Amino acid sequence: MAGSGSRRVTGADVAREAGVSRATVSYVLNDTPRQKIPEATRQRVREAAARLGYAPSAAARSLRTGRSDLVLGLLPDWPIENVLGRLVQQLTNAFAEHQLTFLVHSSARPARPLREIWKALTPAAVLALDEFPESEAGAMRAAGIEVVMAVHGSEQGRRRPPLVAEEPIGAAQARYLVDSHRRLGYAYPDLTRLGVLARPRLDGVRRVCAELGLPEPDVRVISFEADGAVEAVKAWRAADPPVTGVCAFNDDLAMSVLVALRSLGLRAPEDLAVIGVDDAPGAALTQPPLTTIVRDTDAIAHGLARRVVDSLDRRTVPVHPLQDPLRVQVRVSA
Template sequence: MTGASGRRRVTSADVAREAGVSRATVSYVLNDTPRQKIPEVTRQRVWGAAARLGYAPSAAARSLRTGRSHIVLGLLPDWPIEHVLGRLVQQLTNAFAEHELTFLVHSSARHARPLREIWKALTPAAVLALDEFPEAEAGAMRAAGVEVVMAVHGSVRGPHRPPLVPEEPIGAAQARYMVQAHRRLGYAYPDLTRLGVLAQPRLDGVRKVCAELGLREPDVRTIPFGPDGGVEAVKAWLGADPPVTGICAFNDEVALAVLVALRSLGLRAPHDLAVIGVDDIPGAALAQPPLTTIVRDTDTVARSLARRIVDALDRKQAPADPIRDPLSVEVRVSA
């Protein structure tokens, strides 16, 4: 069995023959060309023929006609593609579709095709990277006709631009909730260095709140992934002087590892150690005990990112402020 269906692509000439009109008329109707007085009955005949034949306009032809690609290339770092990232990709796809743009995703995971091969093959209208990437690469994209190159975290123009979607408020929200009942906080850091672009600013948010309130620096421990990954960290937190009583975890997966470690030691949250996560993944409500977590409005983030890209394509002035990420606390039992 081959990868090709063997069927010839339906063209506008086929639609013209089926409808009994010229190819120019088909083009005028399907492209809704202004100032062309096409009778309504003819329009309906063309649309009907196109539907019967399953005609789909060529993306390349549409780009030539409009002078712009309709593709936005999304660049994913080598991060675990879990619930929240998958949800964000879906919401970005929907948000760009509302602007008649197609969102295509490329992951930089090991053994993936080189990025340069991807954007050269697609020549997208815009590139949206979740992490930073070299300015030299961004310059090559622009020189090749990619109109907008934007990074959510980090910068394509240098290291000093603040992120479009800051992560520090997430850690701050965790800390503000926890300090209502806990004066000594710990931070559960992920055991994946490539997640540092997210984890470090979240930790900075916790540190900032502790400093504002005159509390000690959070006791930071790395949690290795695995069933026993958090045991040594939990022992260290409880053995500190004074003991740590509240843990802000990088995300829900890390928080769940801390809860598992507590159970393996015969302890429980929040009585022995309170824990709060981030993302409200489906398993958070099913944890033992159910996990308190920070909820992000990723749909608002996706729509805002799409709007920034569309405005940049339309040469509109971009706002200087970062995108607001509405946050709330889903209060459960663990904290």
């Protein structure tokens, strides 16, 4: 069999197997428009390609289309948990709908330097979740990478609005609590690298409190450890006036607050209401089950893919953040 050795199967091999010209193989496998090729011939070519295990060369495809089909996704050094993993999978699917391959690189040490990665891959576009230096972005563009986008922040040194806004999440949490709670707390993560997400979420809580004439939220930095929130809960309860509702950066911190409440002999929501973000798999299993903000990450993924594709196709791309549908998954904790 032609594909069983170490030599790469080529379009010429497929042409010989199918008994057609190389041009016909190219037209069929690339689905070239306005080519009058009988359906029986098309089927014969596809079957021959499948038998031989033919995979089109990425380099050849780049020469034909004038650009790579790779989109390089840059993950910052964040914990890769349920929501981020789900977003990566949904981005992979969304780009595939546009015949683009989403390839992810994490900056968590000791990863190879970013410049080595994009130079080796020469992607059509780079989609970074966090900000990165403008010097790096400039070098990418100079090398022919057409689209460089930072999802959650500006390229360092340049003011660019985020593609996905985090502030509405905090605002949604606060609005859910303020009908019953006149003093809010905020559970802020102790990982500084999450600040690009945490700061705007906290700003959303602050904005709602200011609009309603409520006190500034009582912000407590909490670790992700099981007992990390005990001192914060004590401080919220001892405040004057006491905090009765807490917005947590995400479900992990919210669950840490719930654990702290139980260890102190307190209950949610009677002693302290708690609302999280992300609807993590364990959120419904906590005691009590956690109320949380749910994002439509599939809509976010498709929106990001569309902006990258529109930029590659030289279409006008909006400057405002993507519409991010939010809903409150109401359970017992708040």
